[in-house]
Amino acid sequence: MSTSKHMQNIPALRLRKATPADAALVARMHAQSWAAAYRGILPDTYLDDEVPRERAAHWARRMDEIDAGDGLVLIAELDAAPIGFVCLANPDANGSALVDNLHALPGSRGAGAGSAMLAAAQAWARERGARQLHLSVLEANRPAIGFYESRGWRFAARENDRMGGIDVISLVYTFALD
Structure with a gap:
């Protein structure tokens, strides 16, 4: 029996x-x-009506800033289909690089894109002399918090925030780049 039949x-x-x-x-x-x-967590009308327009305007501006050297955006592709992205900001004066966004599309979670994007973020930040990474996550987003904590990220602070016209709590997590 040929092994190629079982690959x-x-x-x-x-x-x-x-x-x-x-x-x-x-x-x-x-x-x-x-x-x-x-x-x-956030109002449906905000998610369905405002977010698509808001994100389109945001990314049109942000990608120009990234192109001018203000960080990096990586797109994760699975069999050439985009399934997620990570946006990183250059290290700040304290030597901490911001993971500004990390998203995997619904249905693609578990494909390894999140872990691959975090590993790439760590390598990119180290290359720029960063000592740590930091990010914010909504306190109500328990799956994301579990994802980060299972990969060694540590809770650092709790902040009041506002999204979609409502008050929310954001948690700041950090990851040391030893």
């Missing part, structure tokens, strides 16, 4: 650097991710 097609996960031409794609993934992750 499975393993989907190819890759990360690619985003360009300003990817702004609309990143905005769509961001809006889709929020609509799934924040349903029941």
Whole structure:
């Protein structure tokens, strides 16, 4: 019996650097991710009506800033289909690089994109002399908190925030780059 009959097609996960031409794609993934992750946390009208427009405007601006050297956006692709992205900001005066966004599309969770994007974020930040990474996550987003904590991120602070016209609590998590 040939071993090729038993070999499975393993989907190819890759990360690619985003360009300003990817702004609309990143905005769509961001809006889709929020609509799934924040349903029941933020108002439906905000998620369905405002977020797509808001994210489109945000990413059109942000991708120009990224292109000018203010960080990095990587798009995760599984078999060439985009399934997530991570946005990183250059290290601050304290040597901490911000993971500004990390999103995997609903239905693609478990494919390894989140872990791959975090590993790439760590390598990118180290290359820039950062001593740590930091991010904010909504306190009500328990799956995301579990994801970060299971990968060694540590709670650092609790902050009042406002999204979608309501008060929310954001938690700051850090990851030491030893």
